[in-house]
Amino acid sequence: MRSNKHLVILGGGYGGTTLIHSLKGIKGLDITLINQTPFHIVQTEIHRFLGGSSSEDEIYFNLEKFSKKHGVEFIYDKAIYIDEEESYIKCKSEKIVPFDYLVIATGSVSLFPHQIQNINEYSKDIKISEHLRNFQKEFEELLSSKDTNKNIAIVGGGLTGTEIALEYASRLERLGICNSTCNVSLIEQQPTLLPGASAELIAQSQKACDNANIKRYHGAFVTKIEDKKIYLSDDTSIPFSMLILTIGVVSEQLHFKNQVAKSTRNQFIVNQNLQVGEHEHIFAIGDVAYLEDEDGHMVLPTAQNAKQQAKTLAKSIGNLLKDGKIKAYKYKHKGTLVDLSQNLATGDAFGIQxxxxxxxxxxxxxxxMHTRIFK
Ligand SMILES: Cc1cc2nc3c(=O)[nH]c(=O)nc-3n(C[C@H](O)[C@H](O)[C@H](O)COP(=O)(O)OP(=O)(O)OC[C@H]3O[C@@H](n4cnc5c(N)ncnc54)[C@H](O)[C@@H]3O)c2cc1C
Structure with missing residues (x-):
């Protein structure tokens, strides 16, 4: 029998690990972390890994070691079912893990819209280590192949797609590979890259792409991918040698015993206290949590938001153990930084460009500041 309360955290990503770090030294709480892989992935560095500017050591961190350091039990398993009435988790291995408090921080996976014909053949998620390694290998092989007219196509010109395209273009330039040998294409259906970002950030990022000779396609969406060609809604077709899809994210299904409210992207709809539905002891943070700000806009799924939510929730859990009040969450946008490769970036932080x-x-x-918690 435990005398302490048992907190179970599903997901050792930005939200889950920051929560554990923020709860360090807390009394009266036993913590179990469940993650479906043995490591944490530093997603904000994936583009650098893909382009060869950073190594595996810089993006993978061992969760067993991290948990041990923080006095947390680690279970390498996938959570598949939550019984909110009996307060337990069921894992893929059939393991049952009871909890007093539960935090769901299972993040998101890449979105592959089924409206695109043949999308299943190309549904390789850069957030999954096996695919990530394969993409890295494919790029290195492409660099050394003797073919000409090669084209690396990236679909989705948000932060992820833009940063990957720039990393690839920069590597080609460093190796002296010209455009007629290998080109980088970036396809974004909106009229600009980084839709929704500030005008300055958009302008700087587009300028960097144009200077790097990245061919941008705007205004048409992908309808089909077939025989190494991408087909757009305006009848353009783009041949490719390698393809990465970074169209958006969606959360994977995680079932409760009874239905709980979810967004169209499978995120759990949380209240200002980050609680799921009516369940006072169940919380969701990060990409898997759907929350609107005061103006009714969805809080975007970012590492920044996941970490802020984790820190607020750590205070709430500390308060709950002392019969205190839960702290309401309020997102504070601290800024956005976009890697432009070649040791350059652009962004706004604390109101300054x-x-x-x-x-x-x-x-x-x-x-x-994030990765120091693993060292
Ligand atoms: C290339 C790229 C660049 C980005 N750049 C930025 C940036 O510059 N700034 C920024 O703020 N954000 C950025 N983001 C977004 C940011 O990485 C995510 O918003 C952030 O990772 C969300 O954190 P999270 O804790 O919610 O989920 P994640 O970090 O995705 O962690 C979820 C964890 O849960 C585990 N998991 C999932 N399902 C289960 C299950 N059923 N059982 C057990 N474990 C499970 C996963 O294995 C993973 O470890 C970027 C993302 C990408 C892909």
Whole structure:
């Protein structure tokens, strides 16, 4: 029998690991972390890994070691079912894990819209380590192949797609590979890259892509992928040698005993206290949680948001153990930084515009502040 309360955290990503770190030293709580892989992936560095600017050591961190350091039990398993009435989790291995408090921080996976014909053949998620390694291998093989007219196509010109395209273009330039040998194409159906970002950020990112000779396609959406060609709604067809889809994210299904409210992207709809439905002891944070800000806009799924939610929730859990009040969550947008490759970045942080090497250093500092919790 436990005398302490038992907190179970599903997912050792940005939200889950930040929550554990923020709860360090807390009394009266036993913590179990369940993650479907043995490692945490630093997703904000994936583009650099793909382009060869960072190594596996910089993006994978061992969760067993992290948990041990934080006095947490680690279970390498996939949670598949939540019994909110009896307060237990069922894992893929059939393991049953009871809880007093539950935090769902299972993040999201890449979205592959079924409206695109043949999409299943190309549904390779950069967030999954096996696919990530394969993409890296494919790129290295492409670099050394003697073919000409090669084209690396990236569909989705949000932050992820833009950063990957720039990393690839930069590597080609460093190796002296010209456009007629290998080209990078970025396909975004909206009229600009980074839809929804500030005008300055859009302008700087587009300028960087144009300077890097990345061919941008805007205004038409992908309808079909077939025989190494991407077909767009305006009848354009784009041949490719390698293809990465970064169209958006969706959360995987995680079932409760009774139905709970979810967004169209399978996220759990949470209240200001980050609680799921009517369940006062069940919380969701990060990409898997759907929350609107005061103006009714969805809080975007970012690492920044996942970490802020984790820190607020750590305070709430501390308060709950002392019969105190839960802290309401309010997202504070601290800024956005976009890697432009070649040790340059652009962005806004704390209301100030940053460009070039200063922005790059700031982005690396933000990343180091996250990864220090694993060291
Ligand atoms: C290439 C790229 C660049 C990005 N750049 C930025 C950026 O610059 N700034 C920014 O703020 N955000 C950025 N993001 C977004 C950011 O990475 C995500 O918003 C963030 O990872 C969300 O954190 P999370 O904790 O909700 O989920 P994740 O970090 O995705 O973690 C979820 C964890 O849960 C585990 N899991 C999933 N399902 C289960 C299950 N059923 N059982 C057990 N474990 C499970 C997963 O294995 C994973 O470890 C980027 C994303 C990508 C892909």
């Amino acid at each position: 940053f460009h070039g090497k200063h922005a790059y250093s700031l982005k690396r500092t933000v990343n180091a």
